[in-house]
Amino acid sequence: MASEASELARRLAREAEAVCRYYLSNGERAGRYWVVGDVHNTPGRSMFVRLQESSKGAAGKWTDAATGQHGDLLDIIRECRGLRDFSEVIEEARRFLKQPRPEPQLASKPVRSVAPAGSQEAARRLFAISGPIEGTVVETYLQRRGIARIHHGGSLRFHPRCFYRPDEHSATETWPAMIACVTDLQGRITGAHRTWLDPDGFDRIRLGKAPIDTPRRAMGDLLGNAVRFGVVDDVLAAGEGIETMLSLRYALPTMPMVAALSANHLSAMMLPSGLRRLYIACDADAAGDAVQATLTQRAEDAGIEAIALSPRLGDFNEDLHIFGLETLRAALRLQLVPEDVVRFLHSSMATAE
Structure with a gap:
């Protein structure tokens, strides 16, 4: 029976989406997965069934993020139908595989919002x-x-x-x-x-x-605008990526920061009135060098002191992930103006992590 079960599991995996549509009808397809509440076909999004073989694993494998349960499509049939004897699971799988397949339904289009897409x-x-x-x-x-x-x-x-x-x-x-x-x-x-x-x-x-x-x-509308972390006073740190700036914010949680989302948008970022010092956290690449030069000139023209913050690797998230928080803080201590070391770095280190 073990070899027959393995063969049935393989055949079911080839039709993973059809299995999910039949036994987990309260779910829906999300990319390469079928998403549903649990193996008992409860509505929700805790359980993910892989529909195609990939580097992550075979088609038909599933995991319930809420409970940690996992298994294959035979397990879904067993649990969804409440079967106790494995021979009953085998019989149910055979019955399913013999059924004619309905024509696949086209995904319904989402209801269009009154607001134009991308506005x-x-x-x-x-x-x-x-x-x-x-x-x-x-x-x-x-x-x-x-x-x-x-x-x-x-x-x-x-x-x-x-x-x-x-x-x-x-x-x-x-x-x-x-x-x-x-x-x-x-x-x-x-x-x-x-x-x-x-x-x-x-x-x-x-x-x-x-x-x-x-x-x-x-x-x-992105040009001149940014994702903002904290309320700007007289000192601000600006960079490209969200993860980059959240890494710096982890090290300096009281320093206001912005993520402009790209090199071009960073160079065109609007500078707040009352800003006295701007730290520019550019990625370590040619685009980052060009942005730093452009934004530094714009800041200086507005009477704002501009200071570069340079990562050891590609960006500050890499630095944090590879070297850790204390090493990142030690590197920032050497790049911040002394009064900002006291104001932002020492105050951050005094706060319990």
Whole structure:
């Protein structure tokens, strides 16, 4: 019976989506996964069934993130049908495989919002319907990148089913996503940045982002604006990426910071009135060097002191992840103005981690 069970499991795996649609009808497809509440077909998004073989594993394998349960499609049939004798599971699997397959249904299109796609209003609505990041895959994603404490000041939210469409000819998928609000100098939301995340875990290649072509996208009006962490007074640190600036914010949680989301947008960032000193945290590449020169000149023209913060590796998130928090703080101590070492670094180190 063991060899027969193995063969049935392989045959079921070849039709993993059909199995899920039949036995887990309260779920839905999300990219390469079928998402449902649990193995008993409860509505929800805790359980993920892999629909295609990949480097992560074979088709048909599933994990329930809430309970830690895992198994294959025969286990789904057993649990969903409440079968106790394994011979009954085998018989049910045979019966399913003999059934004619219905024509696959086209994914229903999401109801179009009144707000045009990609507009400022669409960005505001996306951020408004998203929830806190605490206890979600967003928190896990950032912590696995070394950011143990996430001082985001309310600029990050979590959306469990954020729409993703590879191109205009492809069907819309849904993935969990980190949503960051982009604001202007007056605090008005002008855009949003989405980072789609992998619900199946963290790997070194994608670093926790979803297995899709473009796991990061922005919408709305970005030019001159940024994702803001903290309220600006007279000192500000500015950089490109969200993870880069959250890494610096972990080391210096009381220093206001912004993430402009790209090198070009960083060079065009609007400078707040009353700013006295600007720390520029550029990535260690040619684009970063060019941005630093441009932004330094703009700051100096406005009477603002500009100081470069340089990572040892590619960016400050790499530094944090590889070398750790204390080594990052030691490197920053050498680059900050002495009064800012006292104001931001010493005060941060005095606070219990």
